[in-house]
Each structure stands twice: as structure tokens, then as C-alpha cells.
Amino acid sequence: MLNKIVAAASALTLLALPSASLAEDVDPSNWPAVVEAAKGQEVYFNAWGGAPNINAYIAWVGEQVQDKYGVTLNHVKLDDTANAVNRVVTEKAAGRNEGGSVDLIWINGENFASMKRQGLLIDDNWSEKLPNYQFADIEGKPTLTYDFTVPVDGQESPWGMAQLTFYYDSAWLETPPKNLEDLAQWVEENPGRFTYAAPPNFIGTTFLKQVLYGVVEDQSILRQPAEDADFDTVTAPLWGYLDRLKPNLWRKGEVYASDTTQLKNLLADGEIGIAMTFNPGEASSAIKQQELPDSVRSFVLDYGSMGNSHFVTIPYNANAKAGAMVVADFLLSAEAQARKADENIWGDPTVLNINALPAEGKALFDALERGPATLAADQFGATLLEPDASWAVKLEEEWAKRYVRSN
């Protein structure tokens, strides 16, 4: 009886309820079968939606996979990737092991570590079997195989590269700070003109790690789980540094920026003099979009900067696994990667080994121009590898304890 009611109700639905897919296994080593199965599927891509240029890029991907593979891509715009993890966790708890509502997630770091640990991902090494994976720069980019020290194990597919990059208005600052001491001095001399994003926003958390790398005595300790270290002792200099900044921060540290987009707005208005981003091409891209003045330039600190990779992954209970794999593979294609690296579009560095690409793919990258505010490859300095994923969680908790008012 109940089934009948449910069936009748489903028949009435205007937009179909997520239909439980048959529990067929999708095997990416038989790629033509995957492409065939993907045709007509709807893929719900859960991805941070805070940057319009990235949203526009994802919309373009949607058009491409629709034309090429008949896959419909729906961008579920998240303000925090943890929300997508939450959905999968909830569905698992509710016993929905098939026909889940999340097909593809833009992910890395602690969210990936958490999903992997809880067994929420497909575990048959699918990403390494994608046709375009062969061009990924596995040797040149260690962060493609170790995501915040967690082995990727083919459970997520590389999408882009990130490096913490600062930018400033050269019409205001003549020379940007070189190290943490310079930065602190600049902040003291220019009260109210510097801020960072509040953790757990990713750029905020990254800034904490960047400072931590600069003040910690033994960097190798950060590659171990935070539980194994004396957290308070190791991080004491970090809090000391942040406490030193706080009275002269924007709004006296009473509020912080919410994300990279707000940092960009603040710099555009001249509210702050130095902003930061994870996307080395962002400043040039924003100049082209008339969002920043053309006097903006980028810099990095002299002891290196936090770098990592970002990925896409497929939950174990995804409704459209084949479609999701087709999208993940398309994201890895030279066409999609070159467009993503284009500062007129997004400016996110590629994960591909450009020299290994076939001639026409390489030509796409050779045609790209570097904007006035983008650092040349040799100006980037060392890449600081992400600490073990457990550090991020503890740093965020401790930051909240210290800087969120509790009375």
C-alpha cells in the first residue's frame, strides 16, 4: 500500500526525484562503456560557488560535456565544501547507498582525508584509469599524489594547482614585504590596512599554515599528524605573531574577511593594501575584468609559499558515476585545462605536463599570455607542502577559541 502511494506520488512529480540507479559497476578501464553509460545522465557537481569567473567556467564545462557526451552538468554552489561531505555522510547514515544526491565534489585536504577515512569514496583507483590522466604531471607535481600528505590512491582526479600568492596596489605600496617581519612592520605602520579571511575559509586556514611554516623551528613536524606533536608548543609562535598583528588589523581584528572575493573587493576599494589568493593568476584576471586597478602586482614571501592541488572526487553512492567520470576526464583534457589557465577566464594553473602533450594541446598553452600582475615561474620561490590534514582542523579550532568572542 505504502509503495503504491509512493509510486503514485513519484509519478506526479514535475521534476523527477533522484532515481535510484541500478547498482551496476562503472569500470573506467572500459572507457567506451563509461561514455555510453554517461549519455543522458545528470551530474550534480558540488563546488564552491563564491567566485563568478569560476562559476562561469563550470558553466562552460557544462555546455561542453552536454555537446560532447550528452551529460547534463548541474553546479550546486557551495559556500563550504564541508556541506557536500555532510550530505554524503547524512545519506550514508540514512542508508541511502545508491542514488545519492552528490555526484562530483571539488575537494582537497581535510575534506578529502575525512571522506577517504570514512569510506565515502569509490575505492577502485578510478582516477588513474581516466584516459586523460596519462598527461597529468605526476612526477613534476608531488601534490598530485599526496593531498595534504594523504595518499590520493586514485580516489580523486586532479583538477588544478594552487599557490598562496599575495597581491598589492603598487600605486600605494612601493615595495611589498619580503618576510613575516616586514609584513608585521607594514601592518603596524599602516593600521587597519591588512586582514586575512577567517578560518575555516580555506584561504584563512592557509594563511595560518603559511605563518606557521615561517615561525616553526622544525618544519618536518608539520608533516606528522598534529596529535603526535605538542600542538601548543609548536603553534605558540603562530599565535604570538597573530596577536601582534591583531590590534592593527582591518577593523582591529573585530571582523575578518569572508573569502578571497571579499579580500579582492577590499583591495579594490583601497580598504586594505595587501590581499591574498590561492590562484596565482587571480590578480591579472581581476584587472582584465575591471575589478582591480591595473597597478596591482603580486608577490610571495621569501621562505616559500603554501602550495597544493585541488581535485574532483566521486562519492561511493553517487547517482551518476559514469557521468561524473566523464566530467572528471573532460576537466583533465588539454582543452579544459588550457581554458582554466587562461587569465581572461580563470587563471588557475594546469595539472598537466605541458611538454608531454600532443602538439595541438601544447599549442593551446603556448598561446596563453601572462598578465601584468602574474609572477613568472622563477619568481614563485619554493613550494611549502601542506601539513598533515589533521593540522588544519586543530588550527581552525584553536583560532576560533582565540579570536571569536565568547562572552
Added chain:
Amino acid sequence: MQTRNKGWGDPLILAPVVMIIVLTGPLLAGLAGVVLPAIGYFPSLGGNQITTEFMREVTLKPGFWHSVHLSIWIGLATTFISLALVTSFFASSRGTTLFNRITRFVSPLMSVPHAAAAFGFAFLIAPSGWLVRLVSPWATGFDHPPDWLIINDPMGQALLFGLVLKEIPFLFLVALSVSSQINVDERLQVARSLGYGRVWAWFTVVFPALYKQMRLPVYAVIAYATSVVDVSLILGPNFPAMLPVQLLRWMNDPELEMRFVAAAGAVWQLGATLFAILVWRLGEELVAYMGRRATINGHRHQNDRWFRFSANTLITGVVIISLLSFVILAIWSLAGFWRFPDALPVQFTSKKWIASAGALWVPVINAMLIAATATSISLFLTIACLENEYRRDIEFTPAALRILYLPLIVPQIAFLFGISVLLVRIGWDGSFWPVALAHSIFVLPYVFLSLAAPFRSFDRRYLRVATSLGQSQNRALLAVRLPMLLKPILLATALGMAISIAQYLPTLLIGAGRVPTITTEAVALAAGGDRRLIGVYALVQTLLPAIGFLAAVMIPRLTYPNRKFFR
């Protein structure tokens, strides 16, 4: 065709029952879905033990009590300031040219979604906002925006004033509608003839009667302001945020155990809202007592010019700020690079509009479909209920009115979370119908309240003529009453659509992000986001309901161009 009698055979008898189920069913289910996990019962997550642990644990979260205080304070202060301004203005100026002018702006302002108004307000008052730009650097000397904490301030003042801007039109319309039912002019005449000043006369003889009928809408404002999410995300404090915003974060936390904590927090939210209403209730008694004392001391308070001047200035200010908010949204949506402190962008460009056109399509269609569905359901139920009332000659009791207000007085976040948990269990989350039905809960009260008065005051002789000519009651309804009520029906429809389009939480929590509407997309851009894009989204969000109201005014004129009655 035969006339049907008022027997049990008439299916209309079911209408009130269905309506009560629609209004209270999801509410009760949702509350159960929150209260049970809050005390530890959530079997699918391994919670089998009844415990008070989570109710306590949530209070240990950083900033918890601050969040609770904020919610209560914002709820009470918003309501007090809005009500004080509206009543002062009514007392000062009802019947004047200024009053009529302001009234013309109030309905359109009421239909503006909260989020759009909040964005416009933020763009206006921020240190880098339009107001500072307009006077810089020539008057202020600012080359860079001043380092003033205005938006997202820890005390929530930006949020408070943003909410006041939106609650004033609501209370204004309520007061206007109640005023038409309580013989304001006769009351005033008596008081004025005894020598009372205009304002004081109004407060002594009109206000008590007016407030008596405004009480439920006022409670709805308290409940809304203590638990609002979208406006808090845009204007409200962050460290810590209002309780409802914290709740939303906990609900989205990937740690499963946080589900219990979030549920416990939702129970605290219920308590905070209830507490705010109780405090207000005590305040009512206090004001009533002081009012009685003040009326018997014989003062006539004839010199009230300063009072009337301030009330008029403040309300005019509110209207002007609201209008400027839309001007600034429009300017940003067309802005090229705009350096501080320039009063206007150097270039204007339609680039963002063109670039957004493709992305706007889906959320706009979703919003319209959901609004149309929720409003149709609400209209159908409302008309069925009102017609049943007429045929069976029964009166709508105060208890029924309270049920109608229930979904507006219980904080949305407290029971929607419970519903979403239930929906995930049966696998119905993230699809169209649950979202549209959830919207109906909030649309129905407004549609009912807006249509009830014209429906009831309809001249029954038309219907008697129809039935005496041998037509059934159904035909009298469909062929006589409804066509003649076209205008109020269209207005109720437009109002219902506006309410639905503005809904943020039901769309977000029940839709699981898979049914994006223009409102969820706009709020997702957040106040720190790309201002040009926010301008585009907020304007589209504002225009959708406006089109509905325009249609409600134009359709009767076009359909019945020669009949004054219908217009």
C-alpha cells in the same frame, strides 16, 4: 442543475481540515525531527539514549551565549523600533498628503525580498559604500575608506537597521489594514473634541484597538528577527554570528555528531524566540499600565509638532534609504572599474548582465515554478476554506487565526531542519515538490489573510441572485464570486508569489542545494562577493515580485476595461 445543500456531502467541508494539516503537520513533524535528536534520539546515527548531554554541549561552543543574546536583542529591538516608527507616523500624519505619498511606496517595498534589500543597504552604508563616496574626499578628506566597523559589526547594529527597513513596510501595511476596520476617524473625533492633541489622541484611543489586532503580526516580526538567516549572513555579525547562522553551520558540519548538537541548538533557538516573545508580552503589560496612568492625568499634549516632525522625517528617511538601496544596486550591476572615492564608476558596462543571463535562467525558472505551485495550492485552499465558511455560515475563530500564524511564529530554522532530516531518510530531499510544499506553509497564511477580508465582505446578494436563478453554489462561486473578486485574488497571488520568491531557508534546507532559486543564488554571493554580480542578482530578485504586482494591477484593467467595479 440543482442547488446543493450544506450537507456533509459537500467536499468543501474537508478544506479547513486540509488547511490545518498543511499548516501544522510539517511543523509538528519538523519539531519532532529536531527535539528527538536534541535529547539524543537518532537511531540511524546510533543515538538511542535519551540524554541532556547535547543540550549542554552546545552551550560550550565558542560564542554560544553571545549568539543567543544577539538573537534575542535583535528580535526585540527590530520589532520595537519598527513598531514605534510605524505607529508614530500613523499618529502624526494619517490622512495627510505625506501619508498618502508614503503609502504608495510601502506596498512595493514590502514585496522586495529581504536579501536584496540587505545587499542594497550594505552597499549604501559600508565605509566604502555610496554614502561615504558621495561626500569624499571633498567633505571628509578620505582617500581610502575609513576603517569603521559598520557591516557585520559584533553588536549587530547593521543587521538591526537592515531588518527595520524591511519590517516597517510590513507593519505599515498591517496597521493600514487594521485601521480600516476600527473606526479610526470616529474615535479621533471624540478625543480631539475633548481637546487632546493629534498624536496623543491617536495613542490613547486608536492605538489600543489597533494593537490588539496587530499582535500576531508583531509576534511574527519578533520570531522572524530572532531567527533570520539570509539577512544575518549579509549584514550580521560573524564572530560569533546570530544563533540561526551558527545553527546552519553546525547542520552542515561533516562530523556526524554535530547533527545532535545542531538539533540541540535549534531547541535553544526555539527557547530564545519564545523568551523574546515573553519579554515583549511583559512589555505590553507595562506599556498598557503606563498608558492607563498617563491617560487619567488629564494632560492633553496639544503641542506635538516636534513629535510629528520627527516621525515624518524618520519614515521619509526610511523610504529614501530603501529607494537609494535600489539605485546603488542598479549602479553596481552596470559598473566598470570604480575606484574609491569616486561618486560614480568611471565606465558603465552591461557585461555582467550579458554574462549572467545564461546562469540566471535556471534559478529564475525554479523560483517562478515553486512560487506558482505554492501560491496555487494556497489560493485553492484559501478559497475552499472561505467558501466553506460562507456555505456553512460559520465564523473563523481566534484559535484558527493563531494556527494560521503558527508557521510565521515558530522559527523556520527550528523545524525545517527536522523536516530535511526526515526527507533525507525517505530520499525525497532535493527535489521540486517538497520544496514547493514547504513554501506553501509560509505562503498560505499571507494569501489567506490578504484574501479573507474582500472575500467575506463580498455582497452576498449577487450569489443569492445566481442561486435563485437555479445555479448551483459551485457555479455561483466560479461564475460570479471569483470573477468579481478578480482583483483581490490577483493581489493575493502576487503577494504569495513575492513571499515564495523571497524564501531562503526552505529552498536551501529542503532543496539540498539542488533546486537553486534566484534567492539562494543571490545570498550565496554573500556581502563580500562580487558587487556587480550581486547588483544583477538582487535586482532580478526584486523585479520578479514587482512584475507580479504590476500584473495584478494591469490584468483587471485589461480584462474589464469598461467596468469600474473590477478595477
